[in-house]
Amino acid sequence: MGSVYIIPQWFFSYDIILNLIFGVITLLVSLYAFKVYKLSYQIKSKIFGFSFFLISIAYFIRAIFIFILLSKLSASKALSLTSFTFWFESSLYLHIFFFLLGLITLVYMTIGSKGFKLYSLLSLLTFSPFIFAQDTLHLFNLLSALLLVYIFYYYLTTYLNVRNLRQFFIMLAFGLIFLSSIGFMLSVRYSLSFVVGDLLNLIAYVIIMINLIVIRKK
Amino acid sequence: MNKKRERLQVIYDILEAIKEKNGRIKPTHILYKSNLSHQMMDEYLKELIASDFVIESKSKDGKTYSLTQKGFDYINKYKLITDFIESFGLK
Numbered sequence: 612m613g614s615v616y617i618i619p620q621w622f623f624s625y626d627i628i629l630n631l632i633f634g635v636i637t638l639l640v641s642l643y644a645f646k647v648y649k650l651s652y653q654i655k656s657k658i659f660g661f662s663f664f665l666i667s668i669a670y671f672i673r674a675i676f677i678f679i680l681l682s683k684l685s686a687s688k689a690l691s692l693t694s695f696t697f698w699f700e701s702s703l704y705l706h707i708f709f710f711l712l713g714l715i716t717l718v719y720m721t722i723g724s725k726g727f728k729l730y731s732l733l734s735l736l737t738f739s740p741f742i743f744a745q746d747t748l749h750l751f752n753l754l755s756a757l758l759l760v761y762i763f764y765y766y767l768t769t770y771l772n773v774r775n776l777r778q779f780f781i782m783l784a785f786g787l788i789f790l791s792s793i794g795f796m797l798s799v800r801y802s803l804s805f806v807v808g809d810l811l812n813l814i815a816y817v818i819i820m821i822n823l824i825v826i827r828k829k
Numbered sequence: 830m831n832k833k834r835e836r837l838q839v840i841y842d843i844l845e846a847i848k849e850k851n852g853r854i855k856p857t858h859i860l861y862k863s864n865l866s867h868q869m870m871d872e873y874l875k876e877l878i879a880s881d882f883v884i885e886s887k888s889k890d891g892k893t894y895s896l897t898q899k900g901f902d903y904i905n906k907y908k909l910i911t912d913f914i915e916s917f918g919l920k
Contacts, residue, residue, distance in 0.1 A: 644913070647910050651840075651910045655914075721918070777916040778915065781916055781918065826913050829909065
């Protein structure tokens, strides 16, 4: 397993709420993307919707598992180490799988290729290092940061080509999600960086949500 | 607007041309209204029929095209579709 996040104790319940908020926002974006696909048959909307759907599953899993873990801890003060490890590792591995698959899908969408070969290659390259990794969490944070910096670059170039306000905010949101991944990376040493990471994520997803509301209201 | 029309814009122009003719239009009118080559128009029409946006009817006067409910939905929600696609970099 290797390193673990150091999360301040007072932040646990906030972390559950924040992950639920991220899950709801990403789910709404994905449903909207599927709706756009149904209306326009624009394949990128479908892939984008699928990527956000996977990311929303990742957030819901994390929120639900942390909630279960905390409930078990408060119900029986002496939770067995085996039980704790089971809940902790299950949530972590499932979160890692769905979150990374969501990011891979998003990267695949930005490349604009229609072949399944590239998608399977990206998945293979991302997941195979976990077989040999001694520090799962550190590898996850590193891979997330790499995929996110690529996604941010894509949105930066898209914005520079068009230079409109809505694309600026989407570029900003992905920039903040990338920075939050750096925050999570540092949180194996500094507990407060986990809080900063979650707050950056919150700002990013609120920006995405506002963007979605503006589109709907037009 | 890009010099080269986007695919979604072309689809909108074709559907709008059909709508303007009260839902029944001949291919020559679509060609004139959509400003496409004959080959491109045929490809778009095939796609629109396959996607259930347009219905093709054949009579002794030749082929005519009309909109389905999906076609009308596309026209009504075109702005929403393009706004979403542009904002999230899905072009």
